[in-house]
Amino acid sequence: MNHFNLINGVLHAEDVALSDIADAVGTPVYVYSRATFERHAQVFRDALSGLDNPHIAFAVKSNPNLAVLKVLARQGYGADVVSGGEMDRALAAGMAAEDIVFSGVGKTAEEITRALKAGIGQFNIESEEEGRELADIATSLDLTAHAVLRINPDVDAGTHGKISTGKADNKFGVGIHRAAEIYARLSALPNLHMRGLALHIGSQLTSLEPLETAFTKVGVLVQLLRSQGHEVTHVDLGGGLGVRYRDGDNPPEPADYGAMV
Numbered sequence: 001m002n003h004f005n006l007i008n009g010v011l012h013a014e015d016v017a018l019s020d021i022a023d024a025v026g027t028p029v030y031v032y033s034r035a036t037f038e039r040h041a042q043v044f045r046d047a048l049s050g051l052d053n054p055h056i057a058f059a060v061k062s063n064p065n066l067a068v069l070k071v072l073a074r075q076g077y078g079a080d081v082v083s084g085g086e087m088d089r090a091l092a093a094g095m096a097a098e099d100i101v102f103s104g105v106g107k108t109a110e111e112i113t114r115a116l117k118a119g120i121g122q123f124n125i126e127s128e129e130e131g132r133e134l135a136d137i138a139t140s141l142d143l144t145a146h147a148v149l150r151i152n153p154d155v156d157a158g159t160h161g162k163i164s165t166g167k168a169d170n171k172f173g174v175g176i177h178r179a180a181e182i183y184a185r186l187s188a189l190p191n192l193h194m195r196g197l198a199l200h201i202g203s204q205l206t207s208l209e210p211l212e213t214a215f216t217k218v219g220v221l222v223q224l225l226r227s228q229g230h231e232v233t234h235v236d237l238g239g240g241l242g243v244r245y246r247d248g249d250n251p252p253e254p255a256d257y258g259a260m261v
């Protein structure tokens with residue numbers, strides 16, 4: 001459900017005719033509906049309300065518009081960022097630094113330094129090398145980096161190949177079979193507080209099945225790490241549920257997703 005409707009044959013965003021907006025500001029123009037964002041934010045929050053202290057991080061790459069981020073910040077959402085620029089936008093939108101997750105395979109030393117100084121809540125480490133660099137930089141700044149290790153569960157998300165992120169041949173995360181040994185080595189580094197795992201298998205997911213397969217693998221790994229004496233308090237679960245692009249599209253319902261999680 002959204003707030004874009006035909007009224008007397010004219011497409012409206014909430015109460016405003018899009019033709020009036022086009023007349024006022026010209027085209028092309030992007031029009032967002034705050035009521036729709038707020039409604040979707042509420043639906044997804046409700047879907048996860050059965051979890052213990054859930055934190056929802058909006059992928060800034062999907063829409064870095066400051067006005068949009070401000071609406072989501074007011075809804076209590078944090079941000080998933082993959083660059084210093086995205087981090088700056090999330091902070092400028094009023095998101096608390098501790099509610100921001102820094103993901104992505106290309107973090108530079110300069111970005112890591114800035115993120116540590118800003119007090120970013122969580123680094124999603126994509127490789128052992130990145131974890132070592134993060135620990136080195138945190139040590140040099142006399143700060144602690146809170147982090148999780150992104151694993152690659154080798155699950156086919158069943159989405160378009162270009163937006164698949166969790167197959168073994170995708171560049172993201174460490175192979176799940178090597179994760180425990182890497183986690184142990186990173187946990188021993190100074191100024192690096194390892195607190196859990198992350199995964200992301202793809203975008204525009206039209207079935208819950210691959211998510212459940214991947215999350216189940218992570219659950220098994222969490223138990224293994226705990227049995228080895230490691231602290232695991234956070235698990236960062238991705239990919240995103242598909243959106244309804246066309247009539248007849250039938251992506252999973254958020255409530256079913258929440259129940260599965």
Ligand SMILES: Cc1ncc(COP(=O)(O)O)c(C=O)c1O
Pocket residue numbers: 059061062080103104165200202203204238239240241
């Ligand atoms: C770590 C991470 N977060 C978020 C996204 C955005 O996708 P979605 O909104 O479908 O989760 C991606 C996409 O590649 C990603 O790799």
